[in-house]
Structure formats: structure tokens, C-alpha cells
Amino acid sequence: MTDTTELWLIIVALGLGSFGLRFAFLGLVGDRAMPEWVLRHLRYTAVAVIPALVAPLVLWPTATGGEPDATRLAAAAATFAVGYLTKNVFAAMGVGATVLVSLSLLL
Structure with a gap:
């Protein structure tokens, strides 16, 4: 079992990565x-x-x-x-x- 701090760090990092991928297509290219x-x-x-x-x-x-x-x-x-x-x-x-x-x- 991983430490609680490490688990939350992984969850936040994955959330930011997921947001970054979606923003690259929707936020930067979405209106073109x-x-x-x-x-x-x-x-x-x-x-x-x-x-x-x-x-x-x-x-x-x-x-x-x-x-x-x-x-x-x-x-x-x-x-x-x-x-x-x-x-x-x-x-x-x-x-x-x-x-x-x-x-x-x-x-």
C-alpha cells in the first residue's frame, strides 16, 4: 500500500496531465x-x-x-x-x- 501523500500526489499529477491533454485540443485548437x-x-x-x-x-x-x-x-x-x-x-x-x-x- 502506498503512502497517502504519495497517492494524492499521483492523483493530482494524473488530473493535471489529463486536463493538459484536453486543453491542448479544446482550448488551443478548439476555435480553429x-x-x-x-x-x-x-x-x-x-x-x-x-x-x-x-x-x-x-x-x-x-x-x-x-x-x-x-x-x-x-x-x-x-x-x-x-x-x-x-x-x-x-x-x-x-x-x-x-x-x-x-x-x-x-x-
Whole structure:
């Protein structure tokens, strides 16, 4: 366990760093028009971040000790297929959740 003073120092330092990063974009650049190439790359941020957050949960789930699980892989495949075919995020999430719960109960 760390000392209370050290813990608060770390929390304050992280808070200042987080504020500095946000201020760099919102405070310094927020009122200026961005170049087209920057806007084009920013459009793909969510498309890149969401799979990066989900992939470890599917491929190395903590619940199974880091071993891939057929239930999670099937739910991910169903989610991807429905999302690709329908272009509807809510339908994809609903089908993925349904497949995950259904297979968890059956297996």
C-alpha cells in the first residue's frame, strides 16, 4: 500500500496531465478550423477504439482464465455479421447479447 501523500500526489499529477491533454485540443485548437486530412482521420476514431476495447474481452476473457471461449466467439461473430449486414448498431448489440446469453444458458 502506498503512502497517502504519495497517492494524492499521483492523483493530482494524473488530473493535471489529463486536463493538459484536453486543453491542448479544446482550448488551443478548439476555435480553429482543422485541415480536411485531420477531420478525415478523426472520423475513424470510434471505429478503431471500439474493437480495440472489445477484442481482448472476446479473445482472452478473464472469466475463462484467458482461454478463448466458443460462446464469446460465437456472440462476437453474430454481432459482427448483423452489424455488417444491417449497418444497425443496436440490432448488432441486441443479437450479440442474445447469442451470448442463450449460449451461456445452453452450454
